[in-house]
Amino acid sequence: MTQSILYVPAANLTKSPSNVRKCGDAVADAQLEANIAARGVLQNLIGVPVARRKGQYRITAGGRRLDAVHRLIEKGTFAADYPVPVMTVGNAGDAIEISLSENFFRLGMNPADACRAFQDIIETEAKTPAEIATRFGLTERFVLGRLRLAGLAEPVFEALRDGTITLDVAKAYASTSDTARQAAVFEQLKGAYYSATVNEIRRALAHGSCTGQDPKALFVGRAAYIEAGGRIDGDLFSDADSEVWRDGDLLDRLADEKLAAAATAIRARDGYAEIRTVAASHLPYMETWGLREIEREPGPLGHEAEARKAEIEAELAGIETLAAGAGGYSGEQNDRIEVLEEELGAILDDSTVITAAQKATALAYVTIGADGRPQIHERLFVAPAAGVEDAPGRDGNGEERAAAAKVPKPVHSQRLADELAMMKTELLALHVAGDPHFALDLGTFIMVDCATRFGAADMPSALRASAPAALVQDFASGTSAAEAWAKLVAGLDRGWTDHAGLDARYEAFCALDEAARAAWLCWAVARTLHAVPAGRTGSGFLDHLGRKLGIDVAGWWRPTARNYFDRVTKPAILDLLEEIGGADLRARYAASKKHDLAASAEKLFAGQTIVEAELKERALAWLPEAMRFDPAGSAPTDAPGDADCGDSAAPADEATGSADETGATGAEESAAEPGKIAAGPAADGAKPDGLAEAA
Template sequence: MTTPSIAYVLARDCFKSPDNVRTHSDPSADAELKANIAASGFLLENLIGVRVSRGARKGQVEIYGGGRRLEATRANIDEGALHPDFMVPALIAKNARDAIEMSLAENFYQLPMNPADECCAFRMIIEREKKSTAEVAKRFGKTETFVLGRLRLANLADPVFAALRALEITIDVAKAYGSTADKERQARVFEQVQASYHRNNPNEIRRLLATGSFCGADPKAMLVGRDAYIAAGGRIEEDLFTDAGSEIWRDGEIVERLAQEALETAAQAIRAREGFAEVRVVPATMIPYSMTYQLPRAIEPEPGPLSPDAAERQVEIEAELATIEEAAQGADDYSPEQVERIEALHAELVAMMPKEAALTPAQKAGAIAFVMIDADGKPRLHDSFYALEDLSAEDDGLDDDDMTDEGGEDDAGGRDPGAWYEEGEADGAIAYSGRLRDELAMMKTELLALHVANDPQFALDLAIFIMVDKALGTGWTGMPSELSARAATARVHGYESDTAAARGWTQFEQGLERAWHDHDTIEARYDAFCALDDAARAAWLGWAVARTINAVPDGHSGSSFLTHLGAKLGIDAVRWWRPTARNFFDRLTKPMILGLFELIGGLALKSRYASSRKFDLAVSAEKLFAGDVIADADVKARALSWLPDEMRFGPDAGPPSDDALTGGFDDEGAREPEAAAQSGDDAASPAIPQAA
């Protein structure tokens, strides 16, 4: 390679070669380079090119290395930031081959600057040249926040900065430590996480640094408000690397106190306005289960009262309907005009009913309400309300061993070893403070939780046991877990079903292995439960999950998911449920039943039963839709396959066999042997999980 020479040439006489080795760039980096050239007034590195010896561009320099620098320079000239005759240094190679080789070497052996050196360099420029952060930012095409951030990193605690220099932590991890200016706290957290899985997790490091404090976007902080917090003496440490929502409010106790006061003020106003018996404050975005599980029951809102005009009209409609019914009984049938009038009156009744339910004043007077914080930092009344009832000491969630008097003595007058004495207060033993006991409990639970999470089979057995033991009642107050499988609330009070599915559920429950639950202590019950075989434990899991499913009317929120689950399980409701007088037809008007007859068998079938009384018609409908009447084959098939849309889990599967209509159960509700044998093999038969 011939030794090249450096020459200064006009930037306007240079052009970027199509053979330039760098073909990709970064718009942000290009903008910074352009700003740096404009601020400094010169290029820090020369270009690499070859003079053109012939053609239209004879005498110009074709640039093979430094295309980004050339384009940034010419953009500054176009914008007036540099003189039109601005000169650039160029290393002139003998030929294109040499120029390409030099350009490749320039880019290939380029070493990125160590991030620690970068931070120190910014600090050095500011200290030695007495430059402001704004001036340095402009000079390097960066934002002032970026420069301030690098200065913060240059002042990290010594072990953290040393780790950054040694590339043991990334710049993002260093930024996490830089979220606080407290070097002692930085060093303490750095030492704490070195042996942990989270040593390179910026979010976890920020969380540990912020323990005992709040970020500006926390709902409690938003509830309190920045001005009120500062006025109360609170300190704020802004995070240079994120937006204002991530600034750290260091004095967490001030936030807690002001949030409690704000919620108590809101609770007093709500109680005075709404008339609740009690309004409890929960300074959180969720109501802890521990605050409600002992309360006797939730109060269901009642539909609002009808207006005086609507109530008067309701009486008139009911009277008119009674008159029509009496007239129809005398004539043994409804006239078309009467049918039309009945439907219009029913539609009018439905339209006038209150659309929204709310607690009545009497309900509020005996209710406990909760005020919490919503996600936007506003006080919010929780949706659930509970009946007010004085709870005795036996029901306060404490074990008998914890029920000591204020002096920490047991019934015999001696020290209770479980009492929370301050350190040095117990006789002849080391006693810990309540705060330390709480922290030890948290650390012990963390250790247990980690091992449970890493043993899925153990976790599954534990989850089933906790849910089932709570559901059966004996382990409710002593169980140290929030997991539960509470039975869904019945949508219809006092409802009793006699369907095949209800009988199957009863049989399933009776087949569950319950001997393990006879033990007195949680520990003994747990060990006995784990000793069950896999099938027995799996049956309890199915029981615990299934009982939590809520009944949701078709069209309401959640109903589509229930339908999806049934379709995914392949449930053919036709084979399990048939409309009967008791469960369906007695709830319909005579015109509605006749309309179903017309749907199944046309006007001829409807006319055949048109003169029947309502009671007889419901019985006839039950027989028709069960396939127990003499009818054409296609009529019988349509009747056997018909269901209300609200009962279906998927498309019509066609008429079932006669045996399948009972769901595989005999008259006593017991599983028929043939059906039980086929439940796992015959895809057309409904499969019932069998307890071991």
């Protein structure tokens, strides 16, 4: 292959149809153009001579560079005869292969190397970010972002260099210039692939900080924050104005102080009995728990509102007259009445006012609006009188609120209040962990209290005994186990649930006898078990539990036409009959219709058909694999260490209560071991009575 490099006027160069690059990128092309304008064409193009046109070449590799040169000529940056270095190849047949090779084997630059290259240019050539941006056709913000990446904490930068993290993840770490914070978060999230996402990293870095658009930041003001020593980082990787105010504690203190001053002025101006401040845009639910809201008085309507009110009332009266004559309202009339009444209600709601007398007894909250201005929350409450509970029969916090009304509000930032709460809870957790009996009662109460009432916003614990969603909606098995479970639930002592306050319910629960508390614990744990089809993740552990408890599935559950045989094919039933009784049994039922075959199979496997003793025994013992806790043909065995984990069979003298005491009736004759579930119904199909003794 003949190759030589010539400098050819740009006017004599055209892109070859053989050039394999067909797709472009406008931003990248603009950057290339700016770089060529500053430095010229640094890398030669590759072209082949045009037949019968001396001095002209078609470019097979380097088309983007040629296009950039032509655009610069059009703009007047380069002359029309601007010389472009071109490596010529004599064989036009090699053009496509050369073009593909030039593009296919190109290696993209490691982003870490690019970041350090920008840094080196600034340090060695004394260039400014703006000058570098002009040279490479970039924005100054882009260059500043790459320089921020070059200054990442060393562990983070090395992770970017070796490909452990992506460029987007590196940008997330660079959202703050605090390299110590970067390194700490990187170490915290290292190895936790499920947490080390861009959003999670940004949240971890921003903990204790906020953006400049946060209502609290707008309220305090940038100048006041900086004057107090606050630090601000610009996020160079976001198009939004999202600078980060790093000193959250300082911002909280400044906001509390400024809001307290605003609240004092508002109280003096408007005459509220009490004002409380919340340095946030919303009023937390628990802040007003137990307070009685003030109903505003209706006020005078404006001229337009009064006129519209009269129109609505007139239209409603007209509809009523028409309906009376027609003997009833039509669907259209009902829809129209609903619309009119909703509009009328909105007009009347907007006209409500708070009277001076109501203000004199009102508790108002001052919050921070979305625009960063202090505002009185729309909801007003009756101010608690000293020594009087807020609301009888509510949460029992009236004494605490009354006491708080006597004491000036402490000057604690939200961050400090949160930290104090965490330290206090650490102390409580340590002592709970040191008292197993206390922890057992507390844990049981938390689970069952949250499970027996709607909502649990007032429960300061994450412990729950939530029942999983049903695999099949609206399914009622009708099995003996389902009936026994219903009896168990009905027998639970629910007297403690009648108390209104959380504290009162807890004390009433602890006052139950040991058997009643144990029954609630068993119920709470049992209801959390998931239904897992055989072979799926978790099914093996459920099988292990069943073997450990020694559950006799065949004694509790038998296949019926409804729950099994109607749900499988006729050949499958015949195969099953052959499995337990041989070919003769299969032949006996082979001519039966599917419905009749399912009914016959139900009787056979329930022991209600007159057959040989051995055949009846095999039929009564048969279970589908999906209903077994032990593999087919194997005897249940205890796993190593079962005795150390707690035997399900409690000694007779440790039984926690009789069926009469717990309300769960027992299968007295079959319950050989107190504290265990009855073995199940007899082989003749009798259903179990339920639990022996609920311990």
